[in-house]
Amino acid sequence: MPSGRTWHDRHLGYVFVLPATLMLVAVLVFPAFITLKLSVTPEGGSGWGLTLLHYQKAFRDPVLLQTFKNTFAFVAWSMAGHFVLGLALALALNQALPGQTFFRLIALIPWTIPDVVAGIIFRWVLNPIHGALNPLIRMVIPSFPAEFQWLSSPTLAFPSVIFANVWRGYPLVMVMLLAGLMAIPRELYEAAAVDGAGKLRRFFHVTLPGLSTIILIALALDMVWEFRRFALVLAMTGGGPGTLTEVLSTLVYKTYFQFFTFEYASAMAIMMSAVLFVLSLPYIILVGRER
């Protein structure tokens, strides 16, 4: 190629990438810096008087500590549920059985529901008197308490929220794993079968290695999504009872828009983002290196 064209190409690349980059700087990076600045500004203060007071307060805040623990548990259990259910469904759907498309469509449906609606659905399903779950359980176990309070129970409120989130979120992982499964060449399975590998061996020696990258990507994306999950929790429990089902998104939202302590909320948001960034760093490095 003539050198003129490569020079041209080098600069043309910027032209294509520039609009999106400028947009992101304006609408994402700039506000993020305001948040950072707000988090070190004294309460009600302005200008450049800096303070770390909000962070000191945050480290001693039992509600924030509890909320961090809740969020980690929420994310970990949701990811586990999404992965197990998503992988099982992807394997079952990858067999070219008759009716496969029908089942794939149905399995996708929960993900097409807005998460605020998913929260409302489960709030109604778990309603102690008029909900569907208690009578359903009593059909199997007649001795089950008639008006069992799922969402105000200190021990079962949190698992209930996670359950609802597993219901709503597994299809994304399923779709990604299914796409990964379809990309594994058939010849690999045939070769393994010729070599006399059984079903389990084929799964561990062909399927899993073929899926490893997409599993990592799916889990990483799922982690980011679940870490930020907001509307499902807000609609289902509002964070209650007490702060037992509070997650970081709902806590930061409340601190901003219900308690109106913007500086403290900013500090919390910065801490939350820093943790999320560190957690997703392996993914960024992995994916960044491959491209």
Added chain:
Amino acid sequence: MKRSAAASERRERRSDAILSYGFLVLSALFALFPLAWMLSTSLKSEAEAFSLPVRWIPQRLTLQAYGEMWTLKPFGLYFWNSIVVSGVTALLSTILGALAGYGFSRFHFRGRTSLLAFFLATQMISGVLVIGPYFQVLAAVELYNTLTGLIIAYVTICLPFAAWMSKGYFDSIPKELDEAGLVDGASRLQIFLRIICPIAVPGTVSTLLFAFLLAWQDLLWALCLVSIDEKRTVTLGVAFLVGEFVIKWPMLTAASLIGSLPTILLYLFLQRYYVEGLARGAVKG
């Protein structure tokens, strides 16, 4: 010997299929049960929704709740707002994302790797990190309580994904096509618009869908950037029904189902594109 091996393999296949079907049926019930319960409630009168014992199928089917949501609450307006906001967001972020994706896929300019990492990192930013400043800045430039303000906010969350998905998709299209175009004397922009974009339709559709879905389903931004009834989106309208003093469950379930219908239908009709776009973009990339 050979025949019995084939027979045992066939038997194994059949037992596999039975197991798979059993599992698929169970998981379909798991996916549909909560929705079926919503549907059942939405077809009841309020008295029946609260009657005991709980009835699985309404004794007297009524569409009352589906009428009330448009008259007692302005859900028509909410729908219009959601359609405008999600549609414009999807278009804007897909166009900007496709341009960036093509730039990343075809050009090797200085700083490309760092910029790519930047786009990747912006995917990790949580809405609550920037929601406070957004509220203040939009109020300062008088875009608080406007659909424009919401669109800007939604492009924020959709654009990083749109750029990334597009790049993956363009990577899967052979570079020889571009080179053939160059030989024919076409400009880069012509090549992008006339050769690459038509091939990239499945990827573009999946990006559009993804962005539309993200915007349609959001609650956080609408909750923080809109305070007047006329600018509420569907999800916000539904969320406010939960906050009312006495929850009208038939109307709430009806509004929830109708509010989810656009994204459900879009997905069911376009899921082929979606899976293919994901497969070629995110997976193989």
